[in-house]
Every structure is written in C-alpha cells, then in structure tokens.
Amino acid sequence: MSLNPRNQERNDFSTLKNKFMVANKRYIKVVLVLVILLVGISFVSLFFGSTDGINYDIIYKIRLPRIILGMIVGCGLALSGAILQGITKNPLADPYILGASGGAAVGVATGIVLKLPYSAIYPLAIIGSAISTIVAYSIGKVHGQTKVEVLILSGVIVNIFTNAIVLLLMSIFYQDSQDIIFFLMGSLQENNIKLIIVSGILVLIGFVLSFLYSDELNIISQGEETAYHLGVNVEKIKWILFFISSIIIGSIVAVSGVIGFMGLIIPHIARVFVGANYKRFLVVSFLLGSCFLVTADTVSRTLFSPFEVPVGVVTALTGVPFFIYLLLKKNVKS
Amino acid sequence: MLKVNDLVVKYDNFVAVNDVNLTVSDYEFVGIIGPNGSGKSTLLRAISGFYHPQNGEVLLDEKDIYKMKPKERARNISFVPEEVDTTFAFTVKEIVLMGRYPYQKQFLSEEEEGFKIAEESLKLLEIEGLSERYINELSSGEKQRVVIARALCQQSKFILLDEPTSHLDISHQIEILDIIKRLNIEKKVTVIIVMHDLNLASEYCDRILLLRNGAIYKEGNPEEVMTYQNIEYVYKTVVVVNKNPVSGKPHILSVPQWDKTSNG
Numbered sequence: 001m002s003l004n005p006r007n008q009e010r011n012d013f014s015t016l017k018n019k020f021m022v023a024n025k026r027y028i029k030v031v032l033v034l035v036i037l038l039v040g041i042s043f044v045s046l047f048f049g050s051t052d053g054i055n056y057d058i059i060y061k062i063r064l065p066r067i068i069l070g071m072i073v074g075c076g077l078a079l080s081g082a083i084l085q086g087i088t089k090n091p092l093a094d095p096y097i098l099g100a101s102g103g104a105a106v107g108v109a110t111g112i113v114l115k116l117p118y119s120a121i122y123p124l125a126i127i128g129s130a131i132s133t134i135v136a137y138s139i140g141k142v143h144g145q146t147k148v149e150v151l152i153l154s155g156v157i158v159n160i161f162t163n164a165i166v167l168l169l170m171s172i173f174y175q176d177s178q179d180i181i182f183f184l185m186g187s188l189q190e191n192n193i194k195l196i197i198v199s200g201i202l203v204l205i206g207f208v209l210s211f212l213y214s215d216e217l218n219i220i221s222q223g224e225e226t227a228y229h230l231g232v233n234v235e236k237i238k239w240i241l242f243f244i245s246s247i248i249i250g251s252i253v254a255v256s257g258v259i260g261f262m263g264l265i266i267p268h269i270a271r272v273f274v275g276a277n278y279k280r281f282l283v284v285s286f287l288l289g290s291c292f293l294v295t296a297d298t299v300s301r302t303l304f305s306p307f308e309v310p311v312g313v314v315t316a317l318t319g320v321p322f323f324i325y326l327l328l329k330k331n332v333k334s
Numbered sequence: 335m336l337k338v339n340d341l342v343v344k345y346d347n348f349v350a351v352n353d354v355n356l357t358v359s360d361y362e363f364v365g366i367i368g369p370n371g372s373g374k375s376t377l378l379r380a381i382s383g384f385y386h387p388q389n390g391e392v393l394l395d396e397k398d399i400y401k402m403k404p405k406e407r408a409r410n411i412s413f414v415p416e417e418v419d420t421t422f423a424f425t426v427k428e429i430v431l432m433g434r435y436p437y438q439k440q441f442l443s444e445e446e447e448g449f450k451i452a453e454e455s456l457k458l459l460e461i462e463g464l465s466e467r468y469i470n471e472l473s474s475g476e477k478q479r480v481v482i483a484r485a486l487c488q489q490s491k492f493i494l495l496d497e498p499t500s501h502l503d504i505s506h507q508i509e510i511l512d513i514i515k516r517l518n519i520e521k522k523v524t525v526i527i528v529m530h531d532l533n534l535a536s537e538y539c540d541r542i543l544l545l546r547n548g549a550i551y552k553e554g555n556p557e558e559v560m561t562y563q564n565i566e567y568v569y570k571t572v573v574v575v576n577k578n579p580v581s582g583k584p585h586i587l588s589v590p591q592w593d594k595t596s597n598g
Contacts, residue, residue: 089421212441219432223419228384230488231408231436275468276422 027280030273034287041291042067045298062191069188069196069255070297070311071290074262076203076252078289080245081263082270082282083210086221087241088137090148091268092326095129095249096260098151099158102166103132104246104253109166109180113173118195118254122202126250132158133242133249186259186312188297195255202251207286209244213237214278221276259293259312261319266292268326335359336381336492336524341390343373343380343548350376351387352548360491363518363525365535367559368545369569374528375496377545381526382413382494394492408436412485414495418477420470426480427465430455433487448487455483459513475506482513486521493517495527499534507531511538536560536583544568560584 046063077095084093084100095101107128111121136158140151166184170177190196210217216237220227227234252259266289267281273288274280293311296318300311336358343351350373358364366374379385381392383399392399394410402410412433433455434448456462459479464472469480478498485493495514499507515538517523529535535542536556544552544559546568552559562575565586572589 089419091421215435215438218424218428219435221422222424222429222432225379225384226413226415226419228404229382229408229411229413230432230484231405233404271423275428276424277428 027274027284030284031287034284034291038071038287038291038294041294041298042071045070045294048298048302065191065193065196066188066297067294068200069190070294072196072200072203073188073252073256073259074266074289074291074293075286076199076206076248076289077259077262077293078266078270078285079203079207079210079282080248080252082267082278082285083217083241083245084133084263085267086217086278087238088140088151089221089223090151092148092152092264092323094261094264095133095245096258096263097159097323098155099132099136099162100129100246100249101253101258101260102159102162104129104250105184105258106132106162106165106169107250108183108254108257109169112179112183113169113176118192118198122198122251122254124250125254126246128162129249129253130243130246132162133246137242184253184257185310186257186315187308187310188256188293190255199251199255203248206244206248207282210241211279211282213241213244214282217241217278217282218276221278257312260316261323262289262293262315264326265315265319265322268322335395336526337393337396338381339391339393341377341380341387341392343376343385343387350548351380354390354548354550356543356550356553358492358524358526360524361518361522363515363538363540364527365539365542366526366528366545367530367532367535367542368551372545372568373548374545376548378494378496378526378528382411383407384413405436408488408490410490411492411494412488412490414478414481414485414493414498416497416500417474418469418481420477423468423470425465426456426461426467426469426472427452429469429480430465430483430487433484436488451489452483452487455486458486458517459483474501475509478502478506478510479513482510486517490523492524492526495525497528497530500530507534514538532560532565532586533578536585537578537581556584560586 045067046059080095080100081093084095084098085091104125105128107124107126108121110128111124116124136151136155139154139157140147142150166180170180216232219230219232220234220237224234267285270281270284270288274284293315296314297311300309300314303309338354338356341351341354342349352373354377366377368374376385380387381399383392383402386400399407399411418429430452431448434452437448453462456465459482461476461479461483464476464480469477472480482498498514499510502510511534514525514527518525527539529539539556541554542556542559543550544564551568552564560575562573565573565575572591574587574589576585576587577583578585
C-alpha cells in the first residue's frame, strides 16, 4: 500500500475492461450450458414415460404443453424469488414463504366459486398476490428495516390466513371444493393451451420489466438506506417491483396452483454460478428455474408411474431441507 | 454551501434533533460529536434527506434538499454508513460502480466514462487490486475503503460519514481518516462526519459540533469545543484536557472514578 505515483493508468484501465470481459465469458458459458441442458431435459421428458411405444397424441397434446408450462412456471417462480430477495434484502425470501402464492390462491379460489371466466381469474390472482405480499412485507418491516426472521414469521402468518380463507371458501361452496383442491395442488396438468400462452406472455413481460430494473435491484439489495443515498427512488421502485412479482406469481398460480420453494432454491444456485449482479443473475435464474421444474415434473410423473405425484410435493421435498440448511448456515455465521 | 435552518426531528414524542441551525461552507471538515443518543446520526440523516424533519429545512446552495429529485440529490450529497452490507456477494467493482447510478439514464447502464471514474476511485483508495474480489471476503478496513470509493464515484460536493471507523482498530482508523482528510484537501470535498472518538475528532476536524439532547451545545474549532468544562458537562464524566505534543490539538484523557466512589 504505497503512495507512489503510478504511470500505467492506461494499462490498469484496460485490465479492468478485460476483467469485465472475463466475467462476461463465464456468464455466457453458464447461459449456453443451461440452454443446452434445458433442450436436453425437454427431449428426455418428451419421450420418457409410460406409453406403449410412441404415441404422438400423448407426446404433442399432453407432454409438450406440460413441458412448456413447466418452463414458464419454473422461470416465473425463480424470477419472483430473485426479485423478492432483492427488495427485502433477505436471501430466504420466496413467493411461497412470503405468502404471495397463498394470496394468489385465494384469488383463484374466489374466481372458481364465483364461476368467473378465466379472464377474470388472472386479475384476481394477481391482486391476491399483491395484497398478501404487501401485508407480509409491512408486518415484517420494523423501524424501516426488514429483519430476516420477522419477515419469514409474517409470511407464515399471512400463509395461515390465506389457507384459512381458501378452506372457508371450500366449506361454504363445498360443491366446488374438488375443483379448488385440484387447482391448488401444485401440478402442471393443464390442457388449455390458451391459458399456457397467457401465463407465458405475462411471465415474459415480468422478466423484461425486472431486467430493465436490474440496476435498481442491485442497489436496493444493498439496503434501503444505501439505495436512498445512491439516488434510487426507493419507495417507487419497490412498489413497481412488488407489482411485477405479483403479476408473475398471480399468472403462475392461475395455471399451476401453489408450488413452493422454487423461488428460494434457484436464485441461490444462480448466485453461486454468476454472482449477485442482477444483470446476469436474473437471466441465469430464469433458465435454471425452467430446467429445474421440467426435471422435477418428469420425476413426479414417472417415479411412481402410473400414479402421479404433484410436482409441488417434489419441490417441497427438495426445498425444505435446503431452506433448513440456509437457516442453519445463517445462524452459525451470526 | 449547506444551510440547516430550525431543524426538528421527532420519533413519536421523542425529540431526536431539537432546533438545529448550522452553516457548512464549501471545503470544510466538520465533525459531529456527542454522547450516545444525543442525535448525531439522526441529524446526519436529516441533512442527507433520509429522515424527513417535522420542522425546518436543509438548503444546498439555496436549493431545498427535500424537494430535489433522488438522482440530483445523490449527485450533490453522498453518504458513507458505519458498515457495508454483505448479504449478497457483489464484487468490489460492482459495488463501486453503483456510485455512478445518479448519472445513469433510466434503464441504461454505465458508459465508458463511469468505468473510468470508478477505476480512479479504486486507485485513490488503493484498492484497485481488489476490484474482482467479493465484498464479503474483505477485511473491515478494506470494506470501508470500498464504500468510500463508491461515495467518491458520486462526485458529490458533500460527503457525509456516520462513524466510518467505529469498527476498525487504531491503525485502520488513522488510515481511513487520512484518506478522508486527503479527499477533503486535494479533491475539495466538503466533509461532515459523525465521530465517536473525541481525540480523533480533535485531530482531524476544522470545526466541531458538540451535541447534547439533540441540540448543538457548543460549536467551534477543536480548541474552543474540547475544554474539560464542555466535555464533562455533556458526557457527565471527569476528564483532563491536554495537548497533543505533535499536532498541538487538544487531547482528552479520561479519569476513572471507581476508587473515589468506593471510598464514599
């Protein structure tokens, strides 16, 4: 640490630029590998399962839409987890844990019992998700700071409440309870191509919007006070991002029900690959989420074939141990 | 020039900052001292605009800071917290580049110019070798340099620091404060700094504000503020004020009272 004047300024600058390129190369590599992986998994999933020989009807009418839906739901959940973790500065945030999925489920259940068309169920799911996220966040925020543990606790409370509302609806409108259960079980069985397309478009919009706000996400994940002092309009950006996350979650829950812990696991793995910078991290989360959910769904479909396990069970079975591991690691550190 | 007029900040019924008036000229190095709970940090955050006061105004070159756009405000005032957040593993370069956000156009990322300025800030703080390291791998002293480099990237006229050295040992405290002093003199940055250590405040500050119960009890150069009467009255502890034989600045020595109290 000398104070000697240095005269290789130009050199240093080009090394900085080079280093920037190296980081990009690694990132491009990760993205390429994930794309290849996604295509590979999709092909395996397409031709893997209990059919006698190759039945094209099953492949194109059932499995293909299911794989596409798996990609949409997987990347949507991962994205929403990545966004929520950034805003709350909390690596344990997840749309399921924070109650966003539960809120969307209330919206869907309400739509079902009111016999509303699908076009009305989407907005209800999005509104439900937005309300529950904001409630959980507001409870979890103490003196302008979100404490990790308090936020998780408030998410649990919101989840209990939304579950109670869904149960209430099911017991009052018992003739619809079968529909509601089927809807909320967390499954990718959805044969209505139109719904898949609508959700796909909404998730893609969510991705583009959150990518546009990646600089702000980076800075807000450093804490609200720091973000304020760096010139971010914290309140405004936060609400925009909550809204984006709610659009994603609402449109996912409307087609696939509640699938937990994806939003927790995927961002963590993505960060290990490319670091915390949202410019890279969002894209990698997006791809990784797709890979993971298509794989999980193939497992859920074939493991106990001909019986099918809901994919939400598979993600929870892998996600909960992961969550416990993160929680323990965090407590050991502090 | 920064002008603070009749500033009052309350939390519920507790008055944290009580009618503070203050003028800071360009290129000054102003220290804020006072016992715990005397409102130092709150005053600093009210000046930065983060806390909205119940009364009063903060004028930066005659412009109301609470009415500025966020990016414009960040181009004029930067803030160095006590500690940098390490929840997520960003690299040093990424964190320092965040200081360029106030100059970015909406939805557009950093231009060549910004990288150059980031590079210069890293160099000024002698951490260019760390630029690709992750922030959570660094020592406390290095982390603090990173945050100062980020503040420097904001190219603001004013830099506010909230006890930037409280987690450091004596040699790193001096290193960081030397850097801040050098920025003050060479880069013409106006410094407002909250300090815990009275002797360091006395060594580095041109002017010191001594706070008591949220109000300015005494204000002036170190010789005027650091008298045993002032310190004993505000901190409620017995001290002796000497002179640093090298710098000639006031030096405060604590006088423990345990033997006197035990004898009655």
